[in-house]
Amino acid sequence: xxxxxxxxxxxxCAVIQSSDVVIADAQSALDVLMTANYEFGTKNIVIDKKxxxxxxxxxxxxxxxxxxQKYINYGGRIAxxxxxxxxxxxxxxxxxxxxNNGKDVFFVATEEEAINMLTR
Numbered sequence: 411x412x413x414x415x416x417x418x419x420x421x422x423c424a425v426i427q428s429s430d431v432v433i434a435d436a437q438s439a440l441d442v443l444m445t446a447n448y449e450f451g452t453k454n455i456v457i458d459k460k461x462x463x464x465x466x467x468x469x470x471x472x473x474x475x476x477x478x479q480k481y482i483n484y485g486g487r488i489a490x491x492x493x494x495x496x497x498x499x500x501x502x503x504x505x506x507x508x509x510n511n512g513k514d515v516f517f518v519a520t521e522e523e524a525i526n527m528l529t530r
Contacts, residue, residue, distance in 0.1 A: 411442075415450045421529040422452035425521065432461040439477040443486045453485050454528040456521060459492030469501050478515055489516040489524035 424446030
């Protein structure tokens with residue numbers, strides 16, 4: 411895993427780069443957050459959805475809730491970018507919609523949009 415620092419509008423984002431799944435459970439998600447905080451002084455995480463375990467997007471597993479609760483508890487914010495069009499679950503679509511109307515968790519199409527959500 412590599413982390414690229416992006417500064418925009420006086421905010422810092424940690425853009426996670428890897429060819430592997432980086433967030434597989436709550437502990438690995440917390441590790442990403444703490445590494446970004448330690449190395450770059452930010453709790454704003456930008457990550458491609460390919461680096462997040464697919465179980466995250468199956469709400470019945472509870473993985474999304476567990477991970478996002480950790481982020482909220484530790485003051486983290488996350489923007490996950492990628493293609494969500496193939497998901498048919500209404501609860502997931504509702505979850506994405508509600509998240510995107512909040513301040514801490516975002517699901518968007520591109521890395522640029524993800525950075526913009528965390529730096530506005």
